[in-house]
Amino acid sequence: MDNLPSASATDSRNPQETLQTIDDWQVLSPIAILYFTASVFKHMFGNLIYLIPALAVSYKSVLEHPFIWLPSILVAFALLTLFAFVSFKVYRYRLTADNIEIRSGIFSKKYLNLPFSRVQNVKIEQPLYYRLTGHACLQLDTAGSAKNEAKLVAIKLEFAQQLKTRIQSQVQNNTIETNQENDCANGKEQPGQSADSAVTKETLLNTRKLSDLVIHGITSNRIWILLGGLAPFYDNIFDSVGEWLNSLGIDFTELFSLQTHSLLEVGLFALSLTMLVMLVLVSFSVVGAIVGFYGYTLSKLDDKYIRRSGLFTKHEVSMGLSRLQMIVQKQDWLDVLLKRINLQFEQNNSFGKNQSLSATSSKIIVPSIKPHECQALIDDAYPDNSLNTLVCNDGFEPISKRFILRNILLVLMPLWLIATSITLLNDRLMIAALVSILFVGLCGLVVLRWKRWGIARDQNFIYLRKGLIGVDYYCFPTYKLQQTQFKQNLLMKKRQLATVKFVLASGSLKVPMITEKLAYKLIDEGLYKVESCQQSWM
16 A cells, blocks of 8 residues: 655645555644644643642732743743644654554653544544644544543644544444344344445534523533632732722722711612622623534434534534433523523543543533423433423432431531530620521521432433532433442431442432332342343443
8 A cells, every 4th residue: 555645745635545545653744833832831821720829828929029930931931832842743643444553752652552443432623723724633532541542633624524434434333233243143133234325414403502602601600610719819809909990089998988878878889899790700701601612513413413613722522322321401590590401411431530621521512502402402312211201290209308307417417506606605696696597508408409309210211310409410321321339328227228329431320318129129120221231331
């Protein structure tokens, strides 16, 4: 066979030709330096969160000595840029008929040989700085650890699309062959149809408008993440804002003075200020939702779901239906009020705590959809599911009411007694009253938590319901179970209660304090389904 040309030559040739050849180790296009530079700086700024406490304490002294920190920052940036350049120089890859090999690493050399048959998810990213040149990044995720991921950077978009099609076709062929072998073993007749005999078109399932993304930004939790990150700088922010308002002729001290204004006026001023601050914070969250989900489309080609979105960096994620482990329907309290749902298609998540950011963003999420749209997508993936019927008829079996007693009597009440005793001994009646109010509020949340928790099942699926003020629903095929756990302490055994934990490739789900009889029944039925079903969980 002819040798595969280098990346620069590859750009001028038909990508289909390059897919049919075997070549020596290839270098990336020089534009890949931009990707490595952006990755290095992104990693560096991502770790700055660990320096926030130190910066909050010593930033004034740092600013007073610019002749020390300014050259240090410039030297650090120069070293990081050099590191990105060397990373580009040592990166090599080559393609064979059924696998990809990658060599990378500066100080720690890495070699990856990834067969296409092990690829779980194929993702195409096109950052803003690659759009003018028509390049993209191809991310290949496996069912193993994050160390077994493969990423080709700065390859032509057309080449990436064709390589993705080739990988998915090979995975589909392997799946069909496996199913045929299982059918033969079970004595079933073969239809005699190959994977390439039927050609289907991509079907558009769902799109998101700009108004939907605005709603998603308002209802998401990005606001509280931002508030938590700014916590060490609250005093400095308030001082700076106060000085800026004073320069505009607005005096906060006079504005909130009870000597010059009535209590009602001060309360209205405080409420207006709070709403203004929340409006600013919500705007950040909305911008984040638009950047991440702009141009959102969810399509289906054969048995593959394809998600495309992104304002600056375009993402394309493909996931085969066989890889789908669980469907999650999430509603926060604002989603409940606005009658919106965030739907997630969960696939293999065995990366655990070491999961990379790219793998995390490979989830298929449909943000802020209406209930009928949500149910249509769930029915498309799992036609035999009974989730909607269970939700409408409240067909979930609740957990034991002893969940309430355990959390209130053994957790909250001791803390409340200690806190109130200390405050009363020190004649802090107001603080004791506030602690008691907080205790009552937490007890109410425990009751809500108990009310939300429930479990249901049918012939093919297990359904879980949980939440606090909002409500989440989980639906997964029983044969996808990887492991079940039965937990029971002495007190639970006395009351014939138990906790069941379901472990899937996408994560684990726990149902606490259900009846012992139901727990055994769930485990027995689940294990029987796994043993008797010939379908692959992957």
